[in-house]
Amino acid sequence: MTQPTQPTPPSSTYRVQLRPEFGFADTAALADYLADLGVGALYTSPILAAAPGSTHGYDVVDPTKANPELGGEQGRVAMTARMRAAGLSVVVDIVPNHMSVEVPTANPWWWDVLTHGPSSRYARHFDIESFPVLIPVLGSADDELELDGEVLRYHEHTFPIAPGTGDGTAAEVHERQHYRVVDWRRASAELNYRRFFDITTLAAVRVEDPEVFEATHGEVLRWVADGDVVGLRVDHPDGLTDPAGYARRLAERSGAWIVLEKILEADERLPDWPVAGTTGYDALREVCGVFVDPAGAGPITALAQELGVATDFDAVRTECRRLITSTSLATEVRRIAACAPGDPREAVAELMVHFPVYRSYLPEGVDHWRAAVDAATKASPHLAADIAAIDEQVRDNPAGELALRLQQTSGMVVAKGTEDTAFYRYTRFAALTEVGGAPERFGVPVAEFHAAQARREETAPAAMTALSTHDTKRSEDVRARLAVLSEIPDEWATEVRDWTASHGLPEPTLNLLAWQTLVGAWPIDADRLVDYLRKAAREAKVATTWTEQDPAFEAAIAEWPSRVLGDDALMARVRAFVDRITPAGWSNALGQKLLQLAGPGVPDVYQGTELWDLSLVDPDNRRPVDFAERRELLARISGGWVPPVDASGAAKLHVVRTVLRLRRERPELFTGYRPIEAGDHVVAFERNGLIAVASRLPMTDVERGIDLDTAWTDVLTGRPFYGVLTDYPVALLVRGD
Structure with missing residues (x-):
């Protein structure tokens, strides 16, 4: 079968979260700002008609029309026209897996x-x-x-x-x-x-049925055919009965640039489907991880153990997945087991607990299926006969209902068990417990980072890359600051021990997470902190849950932030510690942003993160963005101001604008990939006449630079670059004077 030719991707995207209070007209008004920033395409949250008052759009109720609460079809058309006039295209998030039935x-x-x-x-x-x-x-x-x-x-x-x-x-x-x-x-x-x-x-919904596909996609496909939309971001393809068939049909029917919200494990590759790639959680793990100091693993692990926090990630993950199969997803386990002889629910659950990836795609993903079978059999030998019977039925008929239900449900078990439970229990180092992350690996070695970028350039150069999304557990800048702790683990441990002794939460995993959150997101008020900790505790399902709340424990959570923030002596220590690590956090934040924006793939900027953004998990990361402030700073930068690295975040805005505009105006520079060896304290790579240089492990006072054999200019400063980072902890170099 001939696969459709992939269309030209946008040079970059900028994600905007639409909601009734910020609809099509408000988004249209951003056109000139996004154009000046250098953005290639506006990338919207779902904009089909959603449940009344929806703040995110993933709860579609009518796929045949644009959301009236955002401004309806007239507003959508006007928004698209404004973007087109400013030189931007439009990418839309779509939700093929489900519809809202709440109302x-x-x-x-x-x-x-x-x-x-x-x-x-x-x-x-x-x-x-x-x-x-x-x-x-x-x-x-x-x-x-x-x-x-x-x-x-x-x-x-x-x-x-x-x-x-x-x-x-x-x-x-x-x-x-x-x-x-x-x-x-x-x-x-x-x-x-x-x-x-x-x-x-x-x-x-049964989108694998051609009639249902047309009914649910007809309106969006019309937008693409009319030229209003050039790209589609597909939500949760792992929940579909046949993701491969869906990808082929969508590519054939749309001809659009397509990226899938597919979570890849660290060593997993996307199947050979006619799409550009993923939405970038794999890139997030690589880019953020390279700023973590592996030398900090021992002391940070020891601190967690001392405080009573589990540090065997595989054991925590297995426990959490088992919990999910026996509670919130028990009905899915029952339905799968009904497809096999003897109703083997326990065996079905054990298989999904041991999936090495979110889902296998039989028959092409048979190795992942075999790994699940082997691991489940080894973990539960008393279920060996049932597991073997299921395995035989699945292999004999990979398109049968048992095989299909197992595949589309495994991703649910992995996501709910790992992302939404284990990541809130395994709190050893919160910078790594991120969607698409591998927290059992303490960061990403420089060599692994380079290998991953070279592979992306070779196999998926038009895939999306991201550092923050509407689903990340914490923003890129929070992770960048937390990464600094890996450089000073003993100092961090001393503080946490003392703080816990006087103001510790009664449950160890939440206690360690709370101190990391306070430091990583500072300054933060009591209300935001309460909301985050309550959600984290319920997701962890250790002392309280969403469905069975413990009033006494939740009362302890509710009063903890005010108690901590109201202790002047304690807060003096917290502020002093945060002040000490903040400049290094800024360095990491600029470094990871430069590597993402200049590296292989199509970079996405999540709304507001062009300045420092210290948001936590949703709904915290969906708060309104102060675009007036960003416009004012951008106008100064456009006028020639080269801002300092300070609390304003203007330096980050400068980096974002510079790289995005260069990507849009000189795309030929952003091809190819060659690592540059630069020691432990610099990450650098060369593309086609362009070099990106980022400082790494900033708490160490050493000179950082690279060897150059010809003249290069740092476009961030407009001055010749002589090999050493001075003005900024990053540099973006082009050949010549």
């Missing part, structure tokens, strides 16, 4: 399914196992619905009544429907429709 009245397809059941024209659009569909929203099994004319109600929830079934009491009418409204606690074990992870309000 049935807002989703016409789901309303029709609830009304007409299996005879609904949309019944096969959703991945429904059986009817009646369970709707888990009741506070308890004893709660009752109310009959209100042509609908049934439960508090704010409204449900349809099938034609001719509305006579009698509410309970009698309910029994005649194609759905059952039940206790919310039944969802984890009994739900009979596939969902997005464990979120019951996001029902999966």
Whole structure:
């Protein structure tokens, strides 16, 4: 089969999070700013009609129209026109895996399914196992619905009544429907429709069906055909029944630049699909990791052990994945086991616990499947017979329901078990517990970094790269500051021991995470800190959870920030420590930004991160951006100002603007890749007439530079570069005077 030719990618992208308070018109007003910044394409969060009041857009309710709450079709067209006039193209985030069913009245397809059941024209659009569909929203099994004319109600929830079934009491009418409204606690074990992870309000759609594909993608494909959209970012392809087939169909139908939100393990490669590559979490691990000092691993691990924090990542990850298969994703395990003889739930769970990657793509990913089978058998020999039977059925029929369900569910188990649980329990060094990260590896050696960039240039030069996204656990600049701790681990350990002795949280993993968060995100107020720590604790599922909260423990979390911030003596030490590491954190932040922007791939800048950004996990990283401040600083830089490296963050803005404009105006410079050997304290590479140089391990006072054999100019300063970093901890060099 001939694969479609990949279109020309944008020179760079700038991600904007749209929401009802910041819609198409507000985004359109950024066109001149983004153009001056050097951006190649506006990259939007999902903009199809979403659940009422949606702040992110991933809860689509109607894929046939632009979101009215953002300004509707008229607003979308106007925004696109403004971008085009400023020389920018548009990339759109799309959500093929699921739709929101939280508000049935807002989703016409789901309303029709609830009304007409299996005879609904949309019944096969959703991945429904059986009817009646369970709707888990009741506070308890004893709660009752109310009959209100042509609908049934439960508090704010409204449900349809099938034609001719509305006579009698509410309970009698309910029994005649194609759905059952039940206790919310039944969802984890009994739900009979596939969902997005464990979120019951996001029902999966069967996009592998050509009719469903056209119905869910028709409007977006029209935007592409009209020239309004040049690129598509695909959310959560691992949840699809057939990601490879989906990628081929989308490429054939769109002809767009396509990147997939695919999380790759450290040594994993994207299958040979007709897409440009991933959205860049692999690059994030490489770029941020190279600024971590491997010499800090021993003392930092010792501190965690001393405080009672688990340091065997494999054991923590396995424990967390097992927890997920037996609780929040138990219904998915049940459904898979029903496809195999004997209902082998425990064996199914154990297989998914031991997947070495998010999912295998049979038959091409058979090695990953074999690894899961071998690891599960070794870990649980008493399940060997069931595992072998499952293995045989999967290999005999890799396109069968058992194989497909196992594959599309393994990614859910890995994501919920690793990203959303283990990463909040394994708090040894929070800079590494990031989406796409490998926290068991203490950073990325320089040689590994170079090898990864050379491989990207060779195999996926049009893939996206990123340092911050709407899903990262903490921003790039928080990670850059935390990386400094790896250089002074003994000093860090002394502080944490003393701080914990006087103001420690009662649960060790959260306690260590809390001090790293305070230092990494400082200055931070009590409200932001409470919100973050509460979410972190519930995700970790050690002392409290989202579904079973411990009031006493959550009260301790709620009062901890005020207690800490209100202790003047303690805060004097915290501020002094932060002041000591902040300049080194700025150095790391500029270095990793330069390496990302100048390196192979299509770099994305997440909204607001062109200045220092010390955001934490969502919703903290979706706060409004002060674009007025950024415009003012950018105007000064455009006028020739070369800003100092200081608290304003203008130096970072200068680096971003300089590289992005150069990428847009001289793309030929950004081809090829050759590592430059420069010792332990510099990371440098050469491309086609361009060299990027970044300081590394900034707490060590040594001269940093590279050997040059011809004349080069640092475009950040406009002056000749003589081999040594002086004005900035980074340099971007072009040949000549």
